[in-house]
Amino acid sequence: MEVHGDQEVCIGAGMCALTAPGVFDQDENGLVVVLTAEPSGDARNKALRAERLCPSGALRVGRSAG
Incomplete structure (x- = not known):
């Protein structure tokens, strides 16, 4: 899983x-600012929740390439 945050x-x-x-x-x-680009476990679930809650849509949480 990869996490991206778009500051723009x-x-x-x-x-x-x-x-x-x-x-x-x-x-x-x-x-x-992304602190952990590839979270696992509970951090992964929290990252997915943060993506849903982000009011601007600046977060992308998805599968890693490879």
Whole structure:
């Protein structure tokens, strides 16, 4: 599973960092930062939930290539 955060789309709502703090954080401008590009276990479930909750659609969580 790969996690991507698009800072061009991010509005800084912080739902990602609140929902999956081990996977996402925010930079000094409040924009999404991916901490773990390939989460597993509970972190994977939290990343998927964060993707659903993101109000701007800045997160993409999907299968790894390969």
